[in-house]
Amino acid sequence: ETGVTQSPTHLIKTRGQQVTLRCSSQSGHNTVSWYQQALGQGPQFIFQYYREEENGRGNFPPRFSGLQFPNYSSELNVNALELDDSALYLCASSLAGANNYGYTFGSGTRLTVV
Amino acid sequence: DQQVKQNSPSLSVQEGRISILNCDYTNSMFDYFLWYKKYPAEGPTFLISISSIKDKNEDGRFTVFLNKSAKHLSLHIVPSQPGDSAVYFCAASAGQGGSEKLVFGKGTKLTVNP
Numbered sequence: 001e002t003g004v005t006q007s008p009t010h011l012i013k014t015r016g017q018q019v020t021l022r023c024s025s026q027s028g029h030n031t032v033s034w035y036q037q038a039l040g041q042g043p044q045f046i047f048q049y050y051r052e053e054e055n056g057r058g059n060f061p062p063r064f065s066g067l068q069f070p071n072y073s074s075e076l077n078v079n080a081l082e083l084d085d086s087a088l089y090l091c092a093s094s095l096a097g098a099n100n101y102g103y104t105f106g107s108g109t110r111l112t113v114v
Numbered sequence: 115d116q117q118v119k120q121n122s123p124s125l126s127v128q129e130g131r132i133s134i135l136n137c138d139y140t141n142s143m144f145d146y147f148l149w150y151k152k153y154p155a156e157g158p159t160f161l162i163s164i165s166s167i168k169d170k171n172e173d174g175r176f177t178v179f180l181n182k183s184a185k186h187l188s189l190h191i192v193p194s195q196p197g198d199s200a201v202y203f204c205a206a207s208a209g210q211g212g213s214e215k216l217v218f219g220k221g222t223k224l225t226v227n228p
Contacts, residue, residue: 004157033215042118042203042218043158056215090157103216105150105157 002027004093004106012112013081019111021076025093026104031055032074034066037088037108049074050096078111086113117141118206120219128227133191135222137204140185144206148216149178149189152201161202162189194226 035043045058049068063079145166150158207214
């Protein structure tokens with residue numbers, strides 16, 4: 001059983017640029033959630049995808065968008081990057097209908113915006 | 115407005131002693147609570163959870179206590195081991211269906227000294 005894999009592990013972008021982060025969900029999981037963890041903070045919910053559609057969104061602007069593919073993998077896209085977007089981005093997969101301890105997190109992508 | 119609060123950024127204990135990590139929440143809709151452990155350069159890993167219908171849940175050295183009237187939960191680790199040194203996040207959700215968003219606290223860094 002493979003876990004959640006995220007790519008890339010580290011990324012440096014310039015303010016105003018666009019970035020795409022990728023996540024492969026754990027085998028058997030059909031739901032992907034994205035979280036942003038800023039320095040010194042806990043992870044904050046960005047949005048969730050289920051059956052290739054957005055299924056809930058946190059308090060993030062529309063320049064944060066995502067996709068889920070038929071194989072349940074997912075992408076997080078951020079347009080017009082701002083310095084405050086610098087953070088660890090975590091992907092978590094789960095099986096809808098299972099208990100919450102079914103959330104499996106990836107190791108994250110560390111994004112630095114300069 | 116932080117709905118899940120971990121007021122102690124750090125905690126240091128001696129090996130073999132008890133570690134007590136605390137968490138408070140404000141949202142009465144939360145009915146499922148989880149503790150995650152995070153090592154540097156890794157994603158959070160699930161540790162233990164508790165439903166609001168219970169006041170205690172135990173798993174080996176880890177016990178979580180829930181006081182609903184005080185909106186307070188705590189994680190007890192007995193005995194503490196050096197390998198327990200990590201950042202511990204308290205998280206809460208409204209429901210446990212495997213697709214509810216998690217609301218995290220800022221975390222408590224636990225250091226267990228040999």
